[in-house]
Amino acid sequence: MTTFDESERLMWAGQGAAYAGSFAKLCAFPVPRLLDAAEVGPDARVLDVGTGPGTVAAAACARGATVTAVDAEATMVELAMKAAPSADVRVAALPELPFTDGEFDAVVANFVLNHVGQPKVALAELRRVVRPNGWIALTIWAVPPAPGQALIGRAIQAAGAVRPPHLPAGLALDDEFPRDESGLTGLMDAAGLREAVCETLRWHHRASAEEWWSGPASGVAFGGQMVQSQTSLIRAEIKRHFDLFSSEFVGEDGVLALPHAALLARARR
Template identity: 55%
Template sequence: MTAFDVSERRIWEGRAESYARTFARLCAHTVPALLDAAAVGPGTRMLDVGCGSGSVTAAAVGRGALVRATDAEPGMVELTRRAVPGVDVRCGSLPQLPYEDDEFDAVVANFVLNHVGRPLDALAEMHRITRPGGRVAVTIWQAPGAPGQALIGRAAEAAGLTRPRWLATVDPEHNFPRTREGLCALLEVAGLDSVRSEALAWDHRVGAEDWWAGPAAGVAAIGQLVNSRGPAGVAAAKREYDALCTEFAADDGRLALPHVALLARGSRPGG
């Protein structure tokens, strides 16, 4: 594992339930488009990589697909097992998954490439387990991100918080531009054909306290930043956050937070 992979394991260990209560609803927004991109329907043999709280798995089962799922964090595995009883859900981490060559008609990964230290190797592994003619579809967060994606980071910066030293970034030799063009190029280098990408933009509507709850609980890298100076730092960031929230206030009293994700799909040659 790279240093980034090690820090990701540390970030997510034991935080599955907090994720399910907070950021999971945001990440579920792209699920229908992701499954459409992979042409998931009745009888499709599909793998949900990085299954998280189970939103992709549940939606694919609802379409009549034959679904299996995997996640590196045991807590996420348990969440998906509870959400979709009867589905084979295993612990497994990219770039080495516990499946045979050519095993699936479709392999999907919702916001998973954001959390791996070797994204190209991860896609090559998804390519390996997809049958010739099968489909791979992935989503990532665009960078630079939309204003709603930057809200909590702005609050942390205004409070004087800095990124913890142990919180690694992707090594430059393994990184790629988090743009439509950069994501397409990555899929093509991984050996996929007929690659296409699109941007998915929406306003995530959520209560201000609910949106704060995830980072305050240490969820994701932003949660580690918010908690980097203990309770005093969290309180300072919360004061800044409360002030900044006025920029995103909607008529119904919730926040309307603009987000942009990138969706790409490709086919394995042959078939």
């Protein structure tokens, strides 16, 4: 486990409920396309890696698949068990999964490679547990981020927040790759996968300002840890800038429409 992985474990510890009430709704958008990319259908043996609150696992179960789901965080696993009661849900994490070689027909990972210190090693492990000719499908956030995704970071920066030492300085330190279509397909090629293809998904996530602020206010993800580690004065400044910048995305109904962009890729073992 890398230093990046260790910081991710600390960052997400106990955050299941807070994530489910905020950013999980955003991350649910690509799920149908993700399962289509992995060709998930009735009786398929599917592994959902980094299941979070079980959104992908539940959707795969609804398609009649036989689903196994894992997450590194116990509070996420508790939620996933409720969301997908017919799935086999357990605590486990990349880069070492407790499964035999070729155990699954398809492996899916929704916004997981953003959270591992060695993406190429992680992909090699996903390749190991999928059967020959089986599909691996995954999503990651595109870089540079779309305006909606950048909103919280803009507020943090404008407030003059300082990164605490326990947070990583940037993306994963090893196996770095461009967060664009060619970069992700290149990573999949390097991990020994075949027929890699990638597309960019763009959508507007709708949420109230209160809901969108609830994630960082509760310490969810990197932005939330940044917010919580500041002095009370700086936290107030972050919130003030968040309110100011949020006005750029408010529709006539008072709800934020936040532009996001993600990469959806698939490849075959």
